[in-house]
Amino acid sequence: MNLDPLLLSRLQFVWVIAWHILLPAFTVGLASYICVLEGLHFATGREIYFRLSTFWIKIFAVSFGMGVVSGIVMPFQFGTNWSRFSDATANVLSPLLAYEGLTAFFLESAFLGVLLFGRKLVPRWAHFVAALMVAFGTLFSSFWILATNSWMQTPAGYDIADGRFFPGDWLQIIFSPSFPYRLAHTVVAFYITTGFVVAGVAAYYLRRRRFVDEARTMLSMTLWLLTVLVPVQIFLGDQHGLNTLEYQPAKLAAIEAHWNTQNRVELNLFAIPDEAAETNHYVLSVPVLGSLILTHDPNGAVRGLKDWPRADRPPVAIPFFAFRAMVGIGLLMLALIAASWWLRARRRLFDTTWFLWSCMLASPLGFLAVLAGWATTEVGRQPWTVYGLLRTADSVSPSLTGFDVVLSLIGFAVVYLIMFPVGVALMARLARSGPVEPAVEPDAVEAGRPQRPVQALPSSEERISS
Amino acid sequence: MTPPVLDFVPLWTIILGFGVFFYVLLDGFDLGVGMLYGFAPDLPSRNLVMNSVAPVWDGNETWLVLGGVGLLAAFPLAFVIILPAVYFPILIMLLALIFRGVAFEFRYRDAEHRTFWDHAFCYGSAIATFAQGIVLGAFIQGFHTEGREFAGSSFDCFTPFSMFTGMALTFGYGLLGAGWLVLKTQGELQDWARQLGRGCLVGVLIAIAVVSLWTPLMQPSIAQRWFSWPNVVFLSPVPIITAMLALWEWHSLRGRSEVAPFAGAIGLFVMSYIGIAISLWPMIVPYQFTLWEAASSASTQAFLLVGTLFLLPIILMYTGWSYWVFRGKVRGDIGYH
Incomplete structure (x- = not known):
């Protein structure tokens, strides 16, 4: 071998x-x-x-x-x-x-x-x-x-x-160029991750009717924090995406599994990217939405992977799926936070069983989103360690x-x-x-x-x- | 690359030399305490032994990160040659440090597997120390390089000499750990630490003697450095002071002084460190690259120097404060209990 x-x-x-x-x-x-x-x-x-x-x-x-x-x-x-x-x-x-x-x-x-x-x-x-x-x-x-x-x-x-x-x-x-966006996006992600853990632990106590005062304090504090941070994070993610489009277009093309440079590009909700054939299979997509999200302009042009020689392209499947996992988790979190506003308004935040269960189940979500986001950005950086300048293959210790x-x-x-x-x-x-x-x-x-x-x-x- | 206007290399040599030595001292007593822990007579004494370093161990290991990253920053060529050359000792050290590091919390929280974590703490400390000793030995022996790269095998570092320095450092850290425990404990536990300290001191003195003979035999340049005229006169204080310190250490371990054994152990480390520095000066990759050849760009050194000169005193101040908070004899009601 x-x-x-x-x-x-x-x-x-x-x-x-x-x-x-x-x-x-x-x-x-x-x-x-x-x-x-x-x-x-x-x-x-x-x-x-x-x-x-x-x-x-x-x-x-x-x-x-x-x-x-x-x-x-x-x-x-x-x-x-x-x-x-x-x-x-x-x-x-x-x-x-x-x-x-x-x-x-x-x-x-x-x-x-x-x-x-x-x-x-x-x-x-x-x-x-x-x-x-x-x-x-x-x-x-x-x-x-x-x-x-x-x-x-x-x-x-x-x-x-x-x-x-x-x-x-x-x-x-x-x-x-990417530092302010990355710093903000990552630190907020860390805060959100902790927030969902604290909320999950609080929900666990409330379900069991133990440490009720402590649990209410924790849940309430945390959900207020998440109320601010989850929407902020979605905004930051969008800004980070614009930055990636500008400075790392090949990574963005991989994230979106775009092969051809086009205006009015579709948004691939699901696809099986095929790197050998330079195409996608089983595509489920929304027309024009890709340009709208990525460039904030329905006619915006987005570069496709075929613009780069094969040796300079990142792998496609991992950034594509990891990014979708991260965004999916973000939307789930937003849904849960929205539910908390509604329950709080009705003063049912601390005794709604399905909500407490959801909080408990959501406690590892932040970790998964961090891993998915990290995989997106790091695999999307390939085949470089220093983007566009130093290849991963030229970075390893020669004696090993x-x-x-x-x-x-x-x-x-x-x-x-x-x-x-x-x-x-x-x-x-x-x-x-x-x-x-x-x-x-x-x-x-x-x-x-x-x-x-x-x-x-x-x-x-x-x-x-x- | 513009030619450097100012030469920052001497200053960085001092800072890094100081940083590495601080690591050796701090994690030295900490790892030493971990090794001696295995010999502690009973559960209450094990708890005290561990609690004597519990508030400070991760601060001590921070100096390891600073030493590694500081080497990368000030003398990157040394970092990129030495690290691959000692691939396995570094790996073993890291894995052992993981075990002994998590053992603090895990042993306390995971009572049903306490024996396992006891072993993790003790053997983890011993193996990490031994691995550091191998790194030291491999460093003194030098590396096979081509251009700016290590060109040997990852197994080259395992030699009889590096095995010996591994043992030497084990005794050395054990002595530091015993000195620390004499400082932090009292009564029977302190007597026990003094006894182990004497055992370690014997090992340390044998090791110093053997390494002092072995290295000049192995490296003619080192023999030249120490035994040529008039160096032999100028450098004679090194062995003389070392011998005096050894005597003092022996007496203080037998006597009643609580500070002297730790101070004496530090003194022996200072002398050994100076001895190695004299042998290898001005090489940072021994026998291949000098400090100046391995240095990073003047701009890199200057940029980091500004912050370091500002931050290092502050770090020393609050690190000192955190030791001050936990000064005195280790208490059973502070720490893990």
Whole structure:
């Protein structure tokens, strides 16, 4: 059997990043939510926010730990498997990655310890500041990593010498043409993902008539947030699409499975793209709607894939279907939010069984949409790592054999298949057990040396064994 | 590429050298604590041992990311040659770090599989350390390159020397971990940490001696650097100070001082680090490319330098604050319990 290190390295990257992206998709939103809860508790003193915050911090801790360890893997992938990519792009991209570490990772990790374990050690405002810093950290991280990704999609501000990229204008590099759209679209997607998880957990409690006050607060807060964000996200997605049409027309042609350049193009609702025959089968389409959506003009011209040589075209089926999955999920979410407006107006939000069931079933939707969107944009970027300039095939480490990458891929597969299911199961268990903290808030003590050594606390061992 | 107006390489060498050393120290004691955890006598002591690093471990591992990405940013040629060359040690390290990292939460939340996660924490720490030691050994031995690429096999890094440095680092991190535990615990648990620390110290001293002899025998340039006249005089403080530190460490592990064992372990790491730096200077891809040859463009280094000089002190401040919050002896009511 001929093992291709390029294909296997790509599979490995898909594997490690697809799992990893699920964690920021959750923790970015959750960090902000915890921060809001801590802030509300700090400002109003209402205990329910304290219980909710403590509850979500426990879940956050599990997902953040998994995010850290699966995230450490990522920069090393650039070196071990994609050394030619790193060699070509280091002068331009490496400061963005380094700034992610400097501005985000340290902020998150230093304040996470205080957020998780410091409630008894620092004053209340300091605990709130810790939550704020962790939330900022997750957003800074999104900023830099999406700046990096956007530059790969729509490179700008560079010079080329000796087959390598060199920085020309840093502002252009960071704020490459697709960056503002990608950043907004992705961060909102992360917030929405978290929102549907929180709503699902709240609906679960309401169905079981447990933690009813907490659940109502969560559901109400979250649905207000989603009321704003889901429509905003659809608008942002549209804007992002216009940007893609301008800067990555081949990707857009693949997303829409358009083969011929035309005016007044149809919108393919469903089709089986056939790359060999350069056509679609079993097409279900709406005339003119494609031009209207993509160019906001019924007569707008949209380029087809046949404009590019075969070697420069992305795969068609994956972006086509992944995009439809993402949009379909978006519309489902919108329907659910619209239902919540109607129920809220009739004061039936908290006791309508079908709605609560829908919220529970919808809780993983955000993750699926993030994965689908990510697949659309990354597969649509192919066959390039730096769009139009550096091919994926020229990016892989030359020393690797297929056998090497098979071994590493098996390693990642086994470890991730242990870690992720266990992590998800533990978070589900935490969610099921609910906000059961003691109702009394522990006194915030000024940081200081502990009064008593641990060994003297008899209860610690009992609690361990419970 | 315009010729650089200012030479940022020395400054970046200092920053990266500092960053890597900080990683070695911080994750060193953290991984060391993980290894010693396997020897802890009972459940309450295991809980204390783990809680002594629970609030800081992910901050410590952040320095690993900074070290990796910092190398990519400041000396990209080193990154793109070294990383593929140590493909498997890096892989093993990452997988082991995953296990030991999630073990903090999973062991606590998943009580019915606590033994499994105990093992994940302990063996994960040990394997990650050993893998880092292999990377160190492979680095000292040098890599087979062609042009700007690593041209050897992914298995070249597994040599008797790199296996030995793997063991050496295991003892070294164990010593740091023991020093940390002496600082953070008391009573019987502290005595236990002192005892393990003495065992690790013996291993460390043997390792330092063997590596100090092995490397000059392996690399004539290193022998030249250390033993030629007058270098042998100028560099003699390195072994002398190391020997004095070793004595001090031994006595402090036997004595009652709570800070000295950790400080002494750090001192031994500083000296070993300086020793390696002296051996390899000014190479960043040993025997192939100097720091200047591997450096990124002046614009890249300058752009990152501006932010780094501003951010690094702030990072050190709030990292210091987070250690300050958890200062003193580890408490049973803080952390996982």
